Amino acid sequence: MQRFNARSGLKFKSDMRDPPEVQTSPGNHRSSPSTVAKPKWKHTKSIVFVIVSCVTIALGLFFVCYSISRSGRNRRVSLRYSIIIDGGSSGTRVHVFGYRIQSGEPVFDFGEESYGSLKLSPGLSAYAENPEGVSESVTELVEFAKRRVPKGKLKKSDIRLMATAGMRLLELPVQEQILDVTRRVLRSSGFEFREEWASVISGSDEGVYAWVVANHALGSLGGEPLKTTGIVELGGASTQVTFVSSELVPSEFSRTLDYGNVSYNLYSHSFLDFGQDAAQEKLSEFLHNSAAANSTGEGIVPDPCTPKGYILKTNLQKDLPGFLADKGKFIATLQAAGNFSECRSAAFAMLQEGKWKCTYKHCSIGSIFTPNLQGSFLATENFFHTSKFFGLGEKDWLSEMILAGNRFCGEDWSKLKVKYPTFKDENLLRYCFSSAYIISMLHDSLGVALDDKRIKYASKAGDDDIPLDWALGAFILNTATATFDYSGKSRKILDLSNVAKYKT
Numbered sequence: 001m002q003r004f005n006a007r008s009g010l011k012f013k014s015d016m017r018d019p020p021e022v023q024t025s026p027g028n029h030r031s032s033p034s035t036v037a038k039p040k041w042k043h044t045k046s047i048v049f050v051i052v053s054c055v056t057i058a059l060g061l062f063f064v065c066y067s068i069s070r071s072g073r074n075r076r077v078s079l080r081y082s083i084i085i086d087g088g089s090s091g092t093r094v095h096v097f098g099y100r101i102q103s104g105e106p107v108f109d110f111g112e113e114s115y116g117s118l119k120l121s122p123g124l125s126a127y128a129e130n131p132e133g134v135s136e137s138v139t140e141l142v143e144f145a146k147r148r149v150p151k152g153k154l155k156k157s158d159i160r161l162m163a164t165a166g167m168r169l170l171e172l173p174v175q176e177q178i179l180d181v182t183r184r185v186l187r188s189s190g191f192e193f194r195e196e197w198a199s200v201i202s203g204s205d206e207g208v209y210a211w212v213v214a215n216h217a218l219g220s221l222g223g224e225p226l227k228t229t230g231i232v233e234l235g236g237a238s239t240q241v242t243f244v245s246s247e248l249v250p251s252e253f254s255r256t257l258d259y260g261n262v263s264y265n266l267y268s269h270s271f272l273d274f275g276q277d278a279a280q281e282k283l284s285e286f287l288h289n290s291a292a293a294n295s296t297g298e299g300i301v302p303d304p305c306t307p308k309g310y311i312l313k314t315n316l317q318k319d320l321p322g323f324l325a326d327k328g329k330f331i332a333t334l335q336a337a338g339n340f341s342e343c344r345s346a347a348f349a350m351l352q353e354g355k356w357k358c359t360y361k362h363c364s365i366g367s368i369f370t371p372n373l374q375g376s377f378l379a380t381e382n383f384f385h386t387s388k389f390f391g392l393g394e395k396d397w398l399s400e401m402i403l404a405g406n407r408f409c410g411e412d413w414s415k416l417k418v419k420y421p422t423f424k425d426e427n428l429l430r431y432c433f434s435s436a437y438i439i440s441m442l443h444d445s446l447g448v449a450l451d452d453k454r455i456k457y458a459s460k461a462g463d464d465d466i467p468l469d470w471a472l473g474a475f476i477l478n479t480a481t482a483t484f485d486y487s488g489k490s491r492k493i494l495d496l497s498n499v500a501k502y503k504t
């Protein structure tokens with residue numbers, strides 16, 4: 001309803017429900033003083049009102065910002081921190097974990113706020129000839145960690161360096177020289193550190209840790225053993241297989257993990273030197289030795305795992321990580337002859353080498369016992385990277401891997417370079433061997449059916465997309481132990497009694 005005020009020319013649009021709103025109707029603007037001038041005191045009142053409301057709004061905004069920053073600071077202040085440095089063959093990564101204790105239990109949150117990581121290449125084993133060189137990269141990783149932990153918390157935050165297969169492949173004295181350099185850096189880092197916290201962990205431990213983070217992410221850790229998910233990890237220098245087996249497992253492969261009120265009897269083994277990078281380098285020696293008979297006379301041996309047209313350079317040898325340097329000498333005698341099936345057969349023959357020494361009921365790889373895989377599995381690291389590269393589906397990724405490998409291995413190198421212009425040669429080169437190696441390992445050796453829906457490739461898992469990195473599993477167990485110690489309950493978390501067997 002609109003009322004017209006004859007004197008002011010102002011239309012009051014008022015409605016019983018709405019506060020009165022003043023409208024000036026067009027053409028009714030009067031310049032004469034006859035327009036109703038407001039009394040002086042009204043102006044002052046509205047100016048005071050405006051100032052008071054601005055100050056109130058400003059104070060309100062300040063309070064909101066302060067409480068947000070305070071709660072963020074409180075969150076960080078209430079957080080505890082733990083740092084793990086993973087010394088892998090292809091790189092060294094630092095993981096910084098923030099966590100809190102709620103009613104005696106650690107609460108893990110691998111979101112951005114509580115978790116950060118940084119990877120530096122090359123890995124520790126690349127410094128075999130120059131152990132002192134390690135200090136630079138470890139120092140850079142420590143500095144990354146210090147930027148994520150409040151200064152006042154450094155002394156209460158433990159830092160560990162846990163090296164894996166790349167270091168296991170070095171001679172013990174060289175391992176110790178490299179570890180001593182890392183200990184010197186960690187000792188002066190300001191974090192809580194003990195000498196024994198810089199070590200080469202056993203492959204079996206590495207597998208258990210990866211199993212722990214996968215089942216934590218999937219929510220099955222602490223649940224029924226046969227409802228847990230196994231892990232197969234194709235790393236750079238080693239491959240881990242870890243899962244709950246209902247078969248009787250010889251003690252050298254058996255691990256007991258007590259978590260919550262549940263005891264898990266795990267099969268866990270790390271196939272040292274059967275990581276993808278190590279296997280690909282071993283293959284050149286294997287091809288040379290096994291095909292010497294039918295080489296082309298001048299000692300040239302066909303290499304079915306390298307696409308035709310690629311010139312295998314001897315300078316690849318100087319690019320090899322420390323533990324592989326001596327393998328490079330065979331590269332010069334190889335000739336690229338890309339063929340997926342032949343590469344798959346060569347990889348399978350390499351995986352079966354030493355089978356005659358098998359003293360168990362059955363051996364799937366070399367003379368090593370592996371129970372028949374049972375239940376669901378996540379296939380990580382190179383299983384994931386290569387499947388991603390070929391854009392394989394979730395369901396039939398193994399059958400698709402064969403098709404993709406056939407195409408890739410059979411393609412001429414010059415065409416692959418045009419198709420994948422952004423890839424460095426040494427990275428693009430890996431995919432023919434990788435596809436064949438994956439099939440020869442999972443299907444030909446471990447007996448996974450090509451259409452088995454229970455095995456999926458992944459790099460993350462669970463609703464929170466938790467990274468499937470064994471270091472997160474090590475952190476979970478370390479913290480759980482710490483918590484149990486902390487709350488006075490001394491319960492066995494991880495039966496490490498037989499870890500000594502792996503240390504030698």
Ligand SMILES: Nc1nc2c(ncn2[C@@H]2O[C@H](COP(=O)(O)OP(=O)(O)OP(=O)(O)O)[C@@H](O)[C@H]2O)c(=O)[nH]1
Pocket residue numbers: 087088089090091123164165166167234235236237238239275276277381382385386389
């Ligand atoms: N194709 C591809 N491979 C990758 C990528 N990032 C890492 N890799 C490879 O994946 C493997 C890394 O797995 P990791 O477990 O981290 O290997 P690592 O820790 O360096 O070696 P280990 O000591 O055997 O554990 C190595 O073979 C890397 O070369 C990537 O983006 N693409």
Ligand SMILES: [Ca+2]
Pocket residue numbers: 088089164235236
């Ligand atoms: Ca690794």
